Amino acid sequence: MxxxxxxxxxxxxxxxxxxxxxxxxxxxxxxxxxxxxxxxxxxxxxxxxxxxxxxxxxxxxxxxxxxxxxxxxxxxxxxxxxxxxxxxxxxxxxHRREEEREYRLRQAYVPATSEASHDDRVATVVTAQSLRRMLFGALAELSTGDRDVLLLIAWEELTYDEAAAALGIPVGTVRSRLNRARRLLRDALGGDSTITIEEAMSNG
CATH class of the missing domain: 1.10.1740.10 (RNA polymerase sigma factor, region 2, helix turn helix motif)
Known part of the structure; x- marks a missing residue:
């Protein structure tokens, strides 16, 4: 590299x-x-x-x-x-098509769980897998601009100012795109307000 x-x-x-x-x-x-x-x-x-x-x-x-x-x-x-x-x-x-295909593949992928796991651990893993499937499906549906802002902030932990500089857009546009993306993803996750989008994406 x-x-x-x-x-x-x-x-x-x-x-x-x-x-x-x-x-x-x-x-x-x-x-x-x-x-x-x-x-x-x-x-x-x-x-x-x-x-x-x-x-x-x-x-x-x-x-x-x-x-x-x-x-x-x-x-x-x-x-x-x-x-x-x-x-x-x-x-x-x-590479937009490749990116959306990547999210679809992740949406479909379900890691194997150990049969020896305790019931509560299995339930936790199943819940996490379900959230990830819904998350990646929703990411594939976002507009490109909203997705760019969301991923730079949620995954890469850029500030609003840094995301604006990276994308060459006003900070106000970053805020509006991020709010819209968060709302759409929260709806895709069933409207669960107990988990933030950043938490849902933390292991993405």
């Missing part, structure tokens, strides 16, 4: 992402630090959305796109992760 040569951490390890990217304009190998800092998170995000089989290639593509666009990065921003999530989300947008 790593197509960038590494530089010694002592050279730029204490710099902000913005400073590292600024340096990488004249010293391209410095960009490897951005990869090392954020690749695991971007890879996880892509694997969650499109499956592990394609995540390696798309994570590499994300960082290659970022590398080519690094001169456009606002170096006053100390954390490049929202920017990288935005690039990754744009790449996901090219």
């Amino acid at each position: 790593n197509r960038f040569k590494r530089v010694k951490a002592v050279d730029v390890g204490t710099l902000t992402d913005g400073a590292v990217i600024e340096r990488s304009i004249r010293d391209s190998e410095s960009f490897a630090v951005i990869f090392d800092r954020h690749a695991p998170y971007i890879h996880r995000y892509l694997a969650r959305r499109l499956g592990a089989g394609i995540a390696d290639d798309l994570a590499a593509e994300t960082f290659l796109v970022a590398f080519r666009r690094r001169e456009r990065y606002d170096t006053a921003r100390p954390d490049a992760r929202p920017w990288l999530y935005g690039i990754a989300t744009n790449i996901v947008s090219q």
